[in-house]
Amino acid sequence: MEMNKKKQKNFVNKDPEITNLASGMEVQGVAKYYGDGPLRRTVIEDCSFTLERGKVTVMIGPSGGGKSTLVRLLAGFEKPSAGHILIDDREVQRAGPDRLVVFQETALYPWMSTEENVLFGPKAQGVAAGTARARVDELLRRVGLAGFRDKYPAQLSGGMKRRAELARALANDPAVMILDEPFRGLDAMTRSLMVEYYAELIEETRTTHLFVTTDVDEAIVLADRILVMSHRPMRLISDIPVDLPRPRHLLDVIANNKASDIKRRVIELIHLEVMRSFGGRTSGMKSTG
Amino acid sequence: MSDSLQIRLVGWRVRLPRPRIDRARRRALVSFALLLLIWELGSTSASWLGTPLPVLGRIPSPTAVGTVWLHLLGQADYWGSWYQSCLRVLLGFTAALLVGVPFGLWLATNRLAHGICFPVFEMLRPIPPLAWVPAAIIFWPTQELSIASVIFLGAFYTIVTNVLGGARAIDARLIQSAQSLGASRWTVFRRIVFPAVLPSIFVGMEVGIGITWEVVVAAEMISGGGSGGASGGLGFFIWNSYVGGSYPQIIVGMLSIGIAGYLSSSAIRWAAPRVMRWR
Numbered sequence: 330m331e332m333n334k335k336k337q338k339n340f341v342n343k344d345p346e347i348t349n350l351a352s353g354m355e356v357q358g359v360a361k362y363y364g365d366g367p368l369r370r371t372v373i374e375d376c377s378f379t380l381e382r383g384k385v386t387v388m389i390g391p392s393g394g395g396k397s398t399l400v401r402l403l404a405g406f407e408k409p410s411a412g413h414i415l416i417d418d419r420e421v422q423r424a425g426p427d428r429l430v431v432f433q434e435t436a437l438y439p440w441m442s443t444e445e446n447v448l449f450g451p452k453a454q455g456v457a458a459g460t461a462r463a464r465v466d467e468l469l470r471r472v473g474l475a476g477f478r479d480k481y482p483a484q485l486s487g488g489m490k491r492r493a494e495l496a497r498a499l500a501n502d503p504a505v506m507i508l509d510e511p512f513r514g515l516d517a518m519t520r521s522l523m524v525e526y527y528a529e530l531i532e533e534t535r536t537t538h539l540f541v542t543t544d545v546d547e548a549i550v551l552a553d554r555i556l557v558m559s560h561r562p563m564r565l566i567s568d569i570p571v572d573l574p575r576p577r578h579l580l581d582v583i584a585n586n587k588a589s590d591i592k593r594r595v596i597e598l599i600h601l602e603v604m605r606s607f608g609g610r611t612s613g614m615k616s617t618g
Numbered sequence: 619m620s621d622s623l624q625i626r627l628v629g630w631r632v633r634l635p636r637p638r639i640d641r642a643r644r645r646a647l648v649s650f651a652l653l654l655l656i657w658e659l660g661s662t663s664a665s666w667l668g669t670p671l672p673v674l675g676r677i678p679s680p681t682a683v684g685t686v687w688l689h690l691l692g693q694a695d696y697w698g699s700w701y702q703s704c705l706r707v708l709l710g711f712t713a714a715l716l717v718g719v720p721f722g723l724w725l726a727t728n729r730l731a732h733g734i735c736f737p738v739f740e741m742l743r744p745i746p747p748l749a750w751v752p753a754a755i756i757f758w759p760t761q762e763l764s765i766a767s768v769i770f771l772g773a774f775y776t777i778v779t780n781v782l783g784g785a786r787a788i789d790a791r792l793i794q795s796a797q798s799l800g801a802s803r804w805t806v807f808r809r810i811v812f813p814a815v816l817p818s819i820f821v822g823m824e825v826g827i828g829i830t831w832e833v834v835v836a837a838e839m840i841s842g843g844g845s846g847g848a849s850g851g852l853g854f855f856i857w858n859s860y861v862g863g864s865y866p867q868i869i870v871g872m873l874s875i876g877i878a879g880y881l882s883s884s885a886i887r888w889a890a891p892r893v894m895r896w897r
Contacts, residue, residue: 406794426800436791440813440896449809450799481896501799 352417353537354380354403354428354505359412361398372398374562376412380505385531385538387548389595390558391603396541397433399563400509403539404430416505426454429503433510435490437482443493444469444478450501461500468496471530488519495530505537512547521579524550532576545595549573549582555591557598560606567598654680678866683873686866699871702851703838704878706762707830710769714826718774719819722781726815727807739778747772747833751840765837772833773826777819784818785811817897820890824883831879852878 361373372395380386390396401407402414405424414421416428424430437446447468451461469475472492482490491511498506511527512520524547531538531551542548548555549571557567573581573588582588658681659666660674670676690696725732725739747768754764788811796806838853850858852875859867891897 401794404794404798406797424794424797426798428798430795430798432791432795436789436795438792438796438810438813440816440894441809449796449801453796453799453801453805483896497799 353382353384354539355413355415355418356380356399356403357413357415359399359402359409359414361395361402361407362410371562373402373409374564376563376565378556378565378568380537380539381553382537383535384553385540385551386554386556387540387542387552388556388558389542389545389548389599390563391560391599391606392543393606394558394560394602395563396558397509400430400507400539400541403507404428426450426501427504429498429501429506431494431498431506431508431511433513435482435494437490437494437497439482442479442481443474443485446482446493447497447500450497454501465496465500468500472496486519487515488523491515491523492526495527499530499534503536505539507539507541509541510543511540512542520544520547525578527551528575528577545592545599546579546582548595549588549591550577550579555595557595558602560602566602567594569594678869683866683869686864687870687873690867690870696855699850699852699855700874700878703831703834703853703875706765706769706834706838706851707827707878707882710766710834711773711827711830713766714770714773714777714830715823717770718777718822719781722778723785723807723811723815725778726782726785727811743775743779747829748836748840751837755841761841765834765841768837769830769833772829773823776826776829777822780818780822780825781815784815784821787818788814813894816894817890820886820894824886827882827886828879831875831882835875 356376356378359373359376360371362369362371364370376399378386388396388399398407402409403421405421405428421428438449441449444465447465448461451464452458456464466475469478472495474489474493474496477485477489477493482493485493494511512523515523528550538551540548540551552571555569555571556565557569558564559566569591571591573585582592657674657677658679660671661677661679661682663675664670721735725735750768750771751764754767755761758764758767792810792814793806796810801809834851835853835856838851839857842850842854842857852871855874856868856871859865859871
């Protein structure tokens with residue numbers, strides 16, 4: 330009985346047919362506003378796009394523009410004020426293990442060791458201890474934290490924390506990975522290492538990704554598609570395919586002509602939006618593109 | 619001068635592994651020695667100054683207090699008072715902990731419970747525990763129970779308030795990421811909310827146990843020592859010494875409470891990092 334119940338609760342993750350997304354995620358005319366009447370603040374306005382199955386979609390836009398709000402809607406922590414968010418043609422109702430969110434900065438549990446953090450997801454879903462442990466062992470090795478399994482997050486460096494967090498996300502084998510500026514706050518060196526590292530990881534796993542960032546180079550290295558978003562209220566401005574060969578490296582973005590073209594397009598689009606977010610005072614800054 | 623500096627430097631370097639503990643201890647000793655010195659000089663001011671200093675000159679001197687204390691150390695009643703007060707504090711405090719932590723967590727996680735209980739809680743909270751003493755003595759069946767309930771209140775409010783504050787400060791991302799990892803409500807509570815609130819519980823305990831000592835002493839004074847009789851607790855001990863005109867003994871009682879309070883909050887401070895190993 331007990332076993333049955335557990336099985337039923339977790340069938341989403343155990344059955345590979347369902348685990349691997351059938352069609353992807355769909356965002357249809359989504360809007361989000363807070364407050365009412367004259368106090369209403371519109372954060373997202375008429376947003377539509379799809380997250381293709383097995384593809385990395387990178388969302389880029391000015392900070393404070395509403396990207397994190399959209400992430401919370403996709404994750405199911407909040408409901409859209411209008412429009413629909415579908416996963417495999419079913420409406421997203423609440424947070425679930427099929428869509429995994431990695432947050433800005435770190436959200437590791439400070440009271441759990443690295444290993445306990447990574448084990449949290451499988452354990453919460455009732456995966457058998459032996460299976461879970463084997464998987465966690467393998468993941469910790471893959472992110473290079475096997476020697477730090479008993480350390481608490483406070484004892485890890487910034488880059489290690491992000492790697493631990495990625496391992497925790499991957500341990501659940503989610504159908505969709507949603508990463509909200511996961512490398513924000515890292516120093517430039519560590520950040521570029523993490524990006525390269527993550528690009529490799531994508532090669533191996535090929536799950537459906539939404540990767541939110543404000544960094545254009547990061548976007549180009551990781552993306553199959555770049556969604557350029559406007560400043561608040563947030564809309565989709567442009568949907569740019571990135572058909573560069575993989576595996577990619579940060580240096581490619583400098584050397585490759587095609588990549589440079591994409592970079593210029595994205596920067597031009599974002600520049601306008603960033604200016605808008607500064608309240609239209611465009612005179613003080615020259616184009617960076 | 620330069621020689622002694624040299625020696626001190628060498629000495630400091632030899633003791634390098636634990637210089638901070640030693641320095642802290644040294645300073646603590648100096649601070650106690652200074653206190654005793656000023657106190658002794660003040661209370662004997664009549665003999666060396668010709669006229670007693672205000673306030674200080676009227677207090678029994680440390681030597682007088684020490685002599686009385688030494689004598690009391692052999693008395694069963696004195697230790698009986700310690701035992702009585704410690705027992706009351708322990709009982710009241712444990713009850714406050716066992717009721718306060720779940721109650722606080724319940725209010726923090728349940729909107730309906732918060733809506734219904736919090737206004738009443740906030741109205742009762744400003745009533746000092748000591749204001750309950752007369753009512754408790756009259757309405758509660760036994761004297762011991764009335765003292766215990768007043769002690770309970772002393773720690774209860776602080777613990778609940780701290781739990782609520784700690785729960786409010788939980789990073790929402792921790793809870794959201796747990797939900798997105800597929801955790802049930804109970805798992806989120808047990809493995810995220812509770813450990814997140816634990817530091818606040820310890821703060822509440824540390825403050826709460828201090829209040830408990832304030833309250834137990836006053837309650838014992840007012841209620842006449844409860845059922846303890848001759849050894850009716852440290853509060854009763856002080857009151858009894860006052861009524862009997864044994865002034866050094868009053869000071870002994872006061873210092874005893876200071877020591878008891880210090881020991882109990884030290885115990886909590888000692889336990890905190892051992893329970894919360896991640897900090």
